[in-house]
Amino acid sequence: MKYSNQTRILVAVDCIIFGFDGTDYKLLLIQRGFAPEKEKWSLMGGFIQPEESADEAAERILKQLTGLHDVYMEQIQAFSKPERDPIERVIALPYVALIDIKKYQAQINDDFHARWFSIKELPKLIFDHQAMVELALSKLRYKAAFHPILFELLPDKFTLPQLQAMYEGLYDTKIDKRNFTRKILSTNLLKKEKEKDKSSSKKGAFFYSLDEANYKENFSNFHNFIPKNEIPVGSE
Amino acid sequence: MKYSNQTRILVAVDCIIFGFDGTDYKLLLIQRGFAPEKEKWSLMGGFIQPEESADEAAERILKQLTGLHDVYMEQIQAFSKPERDPIERVIALPYVALIDIKKYQAQINDDFHARWFSIKELPKLIFDHQAMVELALSKLRYKAAFHPILFELLPDKFTLPQLQAMYEGLYDTKIDKRNFTRKILSTNLLKKEKEKDKSSSKKGAFFYSLDEANYKENFSNFHNFIPKNEIPVGSE
DNA sequence: ACAAAAGTGTTATTAGTACACCCATGT
DNA sequence: ACATGGGTGTACTAATAACACTTTTGT
Numbered sequence: 006m007k008y009s010n011q012t013r014i015l016v017a018v019d020c021i022i023f024g025f026d027g028t029d030y031k032l033l034l035i036q037r038g039f040a041p042e043k044e045k046w047s048l049m050g051g052f053i054q055p056e057e058s059a060d061e062a063a064e065r066i067l068k069q070l071t072g073l074h075d076v077y078m079e080q081i082q083a084f085s086k087p088e089r090d091p092i093e094r095v096i097a098l099p100y101v102a103l104i105d106i107k108k109y110q111a112q113i114n115d116d117f118h119a120r121w122f123s124i125k126e127l128p129k130l131i132f133d134h135q136a137m138v139e140l141a142l143s144k145l146r147y148k149a150a151f152h153p154i155l156f157e158l159l160p161d162k163f164t165l166p167q168l169q170a171m172y173e174g175l176y177d178t179k180i181d182k183r184n185f186t187r188k189i190l191s192t193n194l195l196k197k198e199k200e201k202d203k204s205s206s207k208k209g210a211f212f213y214s215l216d217e218a219n220y221k222e223n224f225s226n227f228h229n230f231i232p233k234n235e236i237p238v239g240s241e
Numbered sequence: 242m243k244y245s246n247q248t249r250i251l252v253a254v255d256c257i258i259f260g261f262d263g264t265d266y267k268l269l270l271i272q273r274g275f276a277p278e279k280e281k282w283s284l285m286g287g288f289i290q291p292e293e294s295a296d297e298a299a300e301r302i303l304k305q306l307t308g309l310h311d312v313y314m315e316q317i318q319a320f321s322k323p324e325r326d327p328i329e330r331v332i333a334l335p336y337v338a339l340i341d342i343k344k345y346q347a348q349i350n351d352d353f354h355a356r357w358f359s360i361k362e363l364p365k366l367i368f369d370h371q372a373m374v375e376l377a378l379s380k381l382r383y384k385a386a387f388h389p390i391l392f393e394l395l396p397d398k399f400t401l402p403q404l405q406a407m408y409e410g411l412y413d414t415k416i417d418k419r420n421f422t423r424k425i426l427s428t429n430l431l432k433k434e435k436e437k438d439k440s441s442s443k444k445g446a447f448f449y450s451l452d453e454a455n456y457k458e459n460f461s462n463f464h465n466f467i468p469k470n471e472i473p474v475g476s477e
Numbered sequence: 478a479c480a481a482a483a484g485t486g487t488t489a490t491t492a493g494t495a496c497a498c499c500c501a502t503g504t
Numbered sequence: 505a506c507a508t509g510g511g512t513g514t515a516c517t518a519a520t521a522a523c524a525c526t527t528t529t530g531t
Contacts, residue, residue, distance in 0.1 A: 210509080419522095
């Protein structure tokens with residue numbers, strides 16, 4: 006049985022994949038292999054298949070491009086203007102993914118001609134992908150201010166200077182390192198490791214990792230209008 | 242021209258319409274007039290038409306049901322499990338709307354048998370509408386903690402006790418009225434009116450309204466990790 | 478006169494901000 | 505020995521939280 010007299014529409018997911026290289030935020034783009042806009046830069050996307058949900062499609066597509074799974078991913082608002090794809094109407098469900106840039110390995114046969122671009126120097130993108138990226142960035146800035154999600158962009162072990170550089174980069178601002186250290190440690194989300202990272206200084210900076218044991222209880226160390234413990238965690 | 246060998250899918254928008262009656266949060270539901278699940282309670286929804294965007298579809302549907310336009314509305318995550326509608330695959334784009342319950346007038350011919358239900362006593366809903374409502378509520382709780390959006394649920398003129406009841410209701414908590422008053426007034430978002438509302442006490446409570454002049458500058462009177470002026474406004 | 482809801486201030490505690498020097502190490 | 509980035513403490517200010525009495529007025 007079917008609903009009668011209704012228009013069926015192509016639905017695609019597009020993956021907005023952010024990484025951080027220690028200095029800049031990067032976006033992973035592919036060079037389109039098919040018309041329209043062949044060879045133009047684009048987000049990695051694909052059509053939703055009959056037996057999969059949008060989340061599953063996004064995971065499939067991300068895996069295809071990066072080889073990664075179990076990655077931080079979140080759907081944002083659909084893009085649905087009828088004329089957004091010149092070939093045929095397509096509704097796009099954009100997913101924002103945060104990945105550790107070092108875990109990404111171009112597939113042996115680089116089918117998609119993928120490349121990381123600094124978000125400050127993005128090429129012209131097809132369709133409305135530019136707007137998707139801007140929306141995604143805006144949401145990332147918002148969310149990262151209240152939730153410990155930027156860790157997704159870093160290796161399992163990272164240093165406080167690295168973490169601080171990430172916050173400074175995202176908000177294009179300078180943060181006092183004494184205040185930053187005090188605040189980040191007061192969340193009790195981090196565990197100090199014994200080893201140091203000597204790659205960026207002679208003295209070396211201690212590694213930290215997420216303290217899995219305390220992670221859930223301390224997830225919500227933030228806030229304002231409503232008493233902290235009233236604000237639901239994990240929604241957006 | 243068309244993309245070949247791809248599956249096209251029905252796409253619907255569903256409207257999650259919240260109101261507040263002074264005591265309880267209400268959800269506007271309709272009694273479905275067609276199969277499947279005829280006569281069961283459901284969110285108001287409809288399929289996206291060929292020449293409209295999802296936003297336009299949501300406005301159209303909300304107008305059809307409530308007669309209202311220019312209403313606070315926001316799209317949340319798509320629901321896309323292949324089997325969510327037993328008749329045929331349908332991807333749902335849920336929209337959350339906040340309306341002043343007093344502005345809502347059942348259409349003269351009540352085509353949809355709409356009714357307000359307290360969110361504490363919702364009937365069983367069709368498909369995954371229950372999950373949509375829960376997601377919407379969770380996002381509303383989150384967002385209202387940082388953004389002055391609950392005003393959408395109130396008439397243009399409202400009293401501080403009414404406003405406080407709204408916050409208390411949403412978070413199911415008690416707030417000290419001295420602290421609440423001080424805080425809400427310190428945002429400079431409100432303008433005190435000369436008249437009082439005498440409907441709920443002998444003494445009467447002063448009306449307030451949104452101070453349109455100062456609204457934009459003072460929108461972001463909130464926050465934590467990142468300096469206030471770094472956090473983008475208007476994203477979620 | 479009294480019941481019922483509105484309105485208002487002070488104090489203590491906690492969180493945020495601004496700021497500068499010493500430390501460890503590789504060269 | 506020195507240059508480079510890492511690490512730490514203190515004092516001031518602002519925000520939050522806890523708390524109770526007086527005001528107005530319809531009945």
